[in-house]
Amino acid sequence: MTSTTIGAARAGPVAPRAAAPPGALLLGADYRALGAVRSLGRRGIAVAVLREPDEPLAALSRYATRDFAWPPGDDAARVAFLIDLAGRESLAGWALVPSADTTAALVARHHGALAEHFVLTSPTWPVLRWAYDKRLTYDLADRLGIAAPRTARPRSAAEAAAVEIGFPAVVKPAVKEDHNRLTAAKAWRVDGPAELAARWAEAAALVDPDVLLVQELVPGGGDSQFSYVALCDDGEPRAALTARRTRQYPADFGRASTYVETVACPEIVEPSQRLLRALGFTGIVEVEYKRDARDGILKLLDINPRLWGWHSLCARAGVDFPYLLWRQVSGEPPSAVTPRNGVGWLRLSTDTPTALRELAGGRLSWREYGRSLRGPRAAAIFARDDPMPGLTELPLLAFVLGRRLLRGEGV
Numbered sequence: 001m002t003s004t005t006i007g008a009a010r011a012g013p014v015a016p017r018a019a020a021p022p023g024a025l026l027l028g029a030d031y032r033a034l035g036a037v038r039s040l041g042r043r044g045i046a047v048a049v050l051r052e053p054d055e056p057l058a059a060l061s062r063y064a065t066r067d068f069a070w071p072p073g074d075d076a077a078r079v080a081f082l083i084d085l086a087g088r089e090s091l092a093g094w095a096l097v098p099s100a101d102t103t104a105a106l107v108a109r110h111h112g113a114l115a116e117h118f119v120l121t122s123p124t125w126p127v128l129r130w131a132y133d134k135r136l137t138y139d140l141a142d143r144l145g146i147a148a149p150r151t152a153r154p155r156s157a158a159e160a161a162a163v164e165i166g167f168p169a170v171v172k173p174a175v176k177e178d179h180n181r182l183t184a185a186k187a188w189r190v191d192g193p194a195e196l197a198a199r200w201a202e203a204a205a206l207v208d209p210d211v212l213l214v215q216e217l218v219p220g221g222g223d224s225q226f227s228y229v230a231l232c233d234d235g236e237p238r239a240a241l242t243a244r245r246t247r248q249y250p251a252d253f254g255r256a257s258t259y260v261e262t263v264a265c266p267e268i269v270e271p272s273q274r275l276l277r278a279l280g281f282t283g284i285v286e287v288e289y290k291r292d293a294r295d296g297i298l299k300l301l302d303i304n305p306r307l308w309g310w311h312s313l314c315a316r317a318g319v320d321f322p323y324l325l326w327r328q329v330s331g332e333p334p335s336a337v338t339p340r341n342g343v344g345w346l347r348l349s350t351d352t353p354t355a356l357r358e359l360a361g362g363r364l365s366w367r368e369y370g371r372s373l374r375g376p377r378a379a380a381i382f383a384r385d386d387p388m389p390g391l392t393e394l395p396l397l398a399f400v401l402g403r404r405l406l407r408g409e410g411v
Contacts, residue, residue, distance in 0.1 A: 020330035021095040021119045023047060027107070028099035029058035029067065031347070031380055034389055035312035036097060036322035037061045042385075043323060048091065056396070057381065060388045079110045086117040095119045095329055097307070097322070101176060104306040105132050119329050122283045123305060130279055131303035134174040134213060141300045144278060146271045148300040149290075151215045160200035160214055161193040168217040171199050173207050180206045186255040189217060218299055221363065222248035222257065224291045226265045226298065228272035229314065231284050231324050231334060235277035238328065239319050241339035242268060243310070245288075246372065249354045251363070258351035259372050260310040261344045262317045267298055275303065284311075284321050309380075313345030316378035344372055347380035349393055 023046030026033040034057045037047045041063025048066040049058045059067035066089070071081050086092045096118040098104040107114055108128035114120060122128065130136045141148045154160040160171075172187035182188065182203050190196040196214065203212055218224070222245040230240035247259040272287040286308040289298040307322070314321050317340045324334040355372075358364035382390035 020326070020332075021093055023065070023091070024095040024097055024326065025050065025091055025118070026058060026097050026099055027103035028052065028055065029064075030055040030099060031057055031389075032307040032309055032311065033058040033097075033099040034061060034381065035315075036099065036307060037063050038312070038383065038386060039315060039320055039322040040326060041065075045326065048089075048094070054396070057389045057393065060392055062386050062388065075106055075109065078106060079113060082114060083117050092117055093119060095121055095326065097121050097325070099307045101132060101304070101306065104128060108132075121325055121329050123279075123281060127279050127281060128305050131285070131305040132175060133211075134172075134302070135211075137300070137303055140275065140278065144271075144274055146275065146300050147297050149216045149218050149292075151213055153212070154200065154214055155209065157197040157201040157204070161197035163196070163214050165214065165216045167191050167196075169196060170215050170217050171196070171203050172213050172215060173203070174211040174213050178207065182206045187215075218290045218292045218301075220290065220293055221251040221358075222246050222259075224293065225301070226263075226268055226289050226291070227308070228265075228268045228287045228289075229285065229308065229311070229321070230272070230276065230287075231321055231328060232276050232281045233328065234282055235280045237273060237276065238334045239321070239324050239337050240269070241314060241317060241319050242266075243313065245310075247351060247354050247358065247364075249350060251354070251358065256350065257310050257345075257347070258354045259344065259346050260313055261372070262313065262339060262341050264341055265298075271300070275300075281305070284325050310345045312380065313343060313378045314339070316345070316376060317341075317343040340376070342375065344375060344377040345380060346372070346377055349381070 024040050026036055026049045029049045029051035033049055037049060037058045038061060041047050046065050047063055049064050050068050050070055051059045052070055058064055071077060096107060096114065098107055104122050107120060107122050108125040111120060111124045130140055138148050138151055150165040152163040152165055154163055168189055168191050170187040170189055173183060176183040188199050190199050200212065225245040227243050230237040241262055242265040243260050244263045245257045245260050248257045249255060268289050275287060286304040288301040290301055291298050311321050319337050319339050327334050355364060355369055359369060381393045
């Protein structure tokens with residue numbers, strides 16, 4: 001990898017537009033999309049959503065003017081559907097906002113074709129692939145001198161058993177193209193060479209072995225995990241804040257945050273900006289780190305080049321990223337904003353069992369838990385002016401978890 005490779009990824013700043021797009025089409029209808037639907041809809045911006053099976057929350061919002069179902073098929077079929085939708089439903093010129101890795105990758109890989117029909121808010125593939133594929137993410141971090149967990153790429157179960165990165169470790173995919181037990185879990189913990197070999201072989205039956213990584217498990221829970229989130233234009237941050245994933249599930253390598261709070265974490269600002277400038281990144285992004293208690297170093301975990309789960313917290317803290325993104329693609333420079341620290345975000349349905357486990361294990365005190373329930377806080381799902389998603393969340397969550405258990409994917 002050379003500097004020319006990274007330089008070639010630069011997409012240039014957002015071009016000024018004569019007028020704002022007529023509306024925004026969210027690719028996804030989960031709780032991430034719900035936050036963006038509310039952010040834009042409350043300002044009178046027309047919003048439509050494209051929903052996957054089992055994720056109707058954003059489509060139930062009073063602020064979603066229309067919703068559509070993704071058809072079955074591969075990427076080519078989905079791109080053809082989007083282009084047809086633009087003409088058939090008068091969505092031409094609308095802003096396209098991905099809410100998941102898969103849809104961000106879909107838009108990135110077909111950027112040219114989709115840009116003829118929509119205003120795109122996420123990067124091209126030469127940029128996005130460095131975040132989408134963790135092999136490239138860690139290569140870039142190494143090149144830029146940014147710390148990351150020790151990672152190996154064994155080519156067989158025998159090689160996996162011989163890796164020297166220490167235990168506990170995790171087996172995880174570098175990309176998540178398909179939905180299966182491994183990608184649903186995000187990573188599998190292993191505690192010794194024999195277990196690692198067995199789990200690697202099991203994982204290799206589910207995904208391409210070339211994408212499997214074995215990585216040291218940085219000790220600690222969500223209170224050791226921090227994020228830098230930003231709206232960028234050609235690598236330059238126009239708005240940003242830092243936060244801590246105080247509670248997450250699972251605790252050691254969280255698949256999802258359950259309680260997050262804005263905090264000052266200046267240590268991750270400079271390396272994050274270095275990463276984003278190297279990519280020439282344009283759009284919204286989350287850069288995740290975890291502090292290693294063994295050496296005190298914050299180590300890069302992920303770059304999420306799309307809406308992150310707790311982005312609605314940022315609006316409560318004074319930095320409404322979906323709306324700022326809308327202003328940017330509308331040719332209106334985002335106004336200067338100063339984030340507020342000490343603001344919390346809670347997903348009650350998942351945080352309650354997570355907090356109970358932490359309390360039972362002695363990793364969380366009742367005083368700390370009580371503090372997280374007080375003060376300025378954003379709710380992940382419930383909103384007084386938009387109650388239907390909140391009323392539907394628990395039955396939907398029970399249904400989805402039941403289906404996962406029946407498929408053997410776990411919870």
